[in-house]
Amino acid sequence: MDTLLDKGVMHGGTYNGNVQSMAAALAALDVLEVHDGAVYRDLEARGTELMQGLASLAKKHRLPILVQGMPAIFQTFFTSGVAPRNYRESAACDRDAMLALHAALQEEGVRTQQAGKWFLSAAHDKPVIEETLAAADRAMAKVARA
Numbered sequence: 001m002d003t004l005l006d007k008g009v010m011h012g013g014t015y016n017g018n019v020q021s022m023a024a025a026l027a028a029l030d031v032l033e034v035h036d037g038a039v040y041r042d043l044e045a046r047g048t049e050l051m052q053g054l055a056s057l058a059k060k061h062r063l064p065i066l067v068q069g070m071p072a073i074f075q076t077f078f079t080s081g082v083a084p085r086n087y088r089e090s091a092a093c094d095r096d097a098m099l100a101l102h103a104a105l106q107e108e109g110v111r112t113q114q115a116g117k118w119f120l121s122a123a124h125d126k127p128v129i130e131e132t133l134a135a136a137d138r139a140m141a142k143v144a145r146a
Contacts, residue, residue, distance in 0.1 A: 039122050046129050047071025047120045053133040060137075061144040064094075065101075069118075076101070076116040100146060104139035 015021040032039055048071045058065035064080040077084060078094035078101070098116045105112055110132055112118050124132075 044071045061140040072120045101143050104142045108135035108139050110135045
């Protein structure tokens, strides 16, 4: 930190040291620590439910969708092969089919990244997961018919 004091390095940023930003960050950390971090366990359980539900729906609709990753941040791939382990293997998956699913999901009110990445937050409670799976069922049905 001495380098900052002797002006050898410029330290700047829009919210660096901003009182409101720091207060919000501290409040968020307080919420995340409630009940020994229960929010993380809940998030993992809901993410696992969503991942397993998507895999089951893919089987139901006979779509070669692989669901892989951590429960709060995961990715879906269109592939009948092994799980991608690197960029080259993920690039070999069916991007056009993934884009079709992305578009169908968006029509159903579910926003994912075009590459098939899914991000969950504490706001995604059980009813939202159920609603998302129902929307994914309809979206996969559209993709399977195409």
